[in-house]
Amino acid sequence: xxxxxxxxxxxxxxxxxxxxxxxxxxxxxxxxxxxxxxxxxxxxxxxxxxxxxxxxxxxxxxxxxxxxxxxxxxxxxxxxxxxxxxxxxxxxxxxxxxxxxxxxxxxxxxxxxxxxxxxxxxxxxxxxxxxxxxxxxxxxxxxxxxxxxxxxxxxxxxxxxxxxxxxxxxxxxxxxxx
Amino acid sequence: xxxxxxxxxxxxxxxxxxxxxxxxxxxxxxxxxxxxxxxxxxxxxxxxxxxxxxxxxxxxxxxxxxxxxxxxxxxxxxxxxxxxxxxxxxxxxxxxxxxxxxxxxxxxxxxxxxxxxxxxxxxxxxxxxxxxxxxxxx
Numbered sequence: 001x002x003x004x005x006x007x008x009x010x011x012x013x014x015x016x017x018x019x020x021x022x023x024x025x026x027x028x029x030x031x032x033x034x035x036x037x038x039x040x041x042x043x044x045x046x047x048x049x050x051x052x053x054x055x056x057x058x059x060x061x062x063x064x065x066x067x068x069x070x071x072x073x074x075x076x077x078x079x080x081x082x083x084x085x086x087x088x089x090x091x092x093x094x095x096x097x098x099x100x101x102x103x104x105x106x107x108x109x110x111x112x113x114x115x116x117x118x119x120x121x122x123x124x125x126x127x128x129x130x131x132x133x134x135x136x137x138x139x140x141x142x143x144x145x146x147x148x149x150x151x152x153x154x155x156x157x158x159x160x161x162x163x164x165x166x167x168x169x170x171x172x173x174x175x176x177x178x
Numbered sequence: 179x180x181x182x183x184x185x186x187x188x189x190x191x192x193x194x195x196x197x198x199x200x201x202x203x204x205x206x207x208x209x210x211x212x213x214x215x216x217x218x219x220x221x222x223x224x225x226x227x228x229x230x231x232x233x234x235x236x237x238x239x240x241x242x243x244x245x246x247x248x249x250x251x252x253x254x255x256x257x258x259x260x261x262x263x264x265x266x267x268x269x270x271x272x273x274x275x276x277x278x279x280x281x282x283x284x285x286x287x288x289x290x291x292x293x294x295x296x297x298x299x300x301x302x303x304x305x306x307x308x309x310x311x312x313x314x315x316x
Contacts (some may be wrong), residue, residue, distance in 0.1 A: 003300070005298060025294065032267065033267070034263065034264060034266070034267045035195075035265070041265075101236055126240075127236070127237075127240045128240075128244075130240075131241065131244060131265060132242055132265060133265070134265035134266045135264065135265070136223035136224055136237050137223075137224065175201070
């Protein structure tokens with residue numbers, strides 16, 4: 001090989017590296033959940049509005065459900081709220097709200113203002129359950145099957161597209177699988 | 179006297195680094211050191227280019243609390259890292275583990291060094307050959 005080609009070749013390789021970097025740039029902030037296809041973390045949390053009542057992971061075994069982590073401080077949660085509401089109104093799956101790092105007054109006022117699509121909202125104010133779920137942003141949405149296994153996670157704003165291409169087919173698959 | 183002075187200086191140094199954080203009380207200096215080292219090596223996932231010790235994000239606060247409690251309860255560093263990796267993935271580690279998908283990352287610099295060495299060697303050989311070829315004519 002001509003030694004003059006070496007710098008050119010090195011440059012082309014560097015260029016390729018940069019192009020790959022650019023292509024995956026929007027995926028770099030996305031971290032795939034290590035929880036996928038594993039049992040959902042155990043929790044036992046007070047219900048928003050009636051803090052004397054607690055619900056645990058076991059309370060939900062036997063049917064698939066969606067867990068939506070949200071907070072009244074979270075702008076994107078507000079943006080995705082109509083989509084979560086739409087999903088709840090389809091009546092194909094229970095939608096459970098996980099209100100974290102929040103205050104009950106703020107959360108209740110938020111639900112009053114924007115509507116309450118959740119079958120039940122649990123409060124995780126010391127954020128321990130959110131840490132167990134590996135939540136690092138808000139909103140984050142998990143689909144958990146009837147056996148309590150995490151089958152899907154969506155990071156950030158929920159969209160109709162994600163519901164139609166990711167969530168609904170998985171729920172349909174669970175029903176036909178039984 | 180010297181010992182006392184250097185001890186004081188070290189103390190002042192730590193204050194400047196961790197001044198922003200909640201005061202944490204440790205049973206021993208060893209636990210404090212472990213906590214400091216761990217939070218420097220663990221990534222805050224919200225602000226992805228900061229470690230847990232530096233970040234003021236609520237998530238970093240919560241994860242520092244988890245690490246603190248695990249250090250207090252006597253869990254070893256591997257257990258603590260495992261706890262976080264199980265929830266957040268390898269990305270939480272600033273020092274990625276050596277495994278299938280990180281071989282290139284760990285061995286890349288060595289490969290570059292070897293490649294550079296080979297290029298350098300062939301270059302030197304060529305030049306030496308040129309010089310050798312020149313010399314007899316003089």
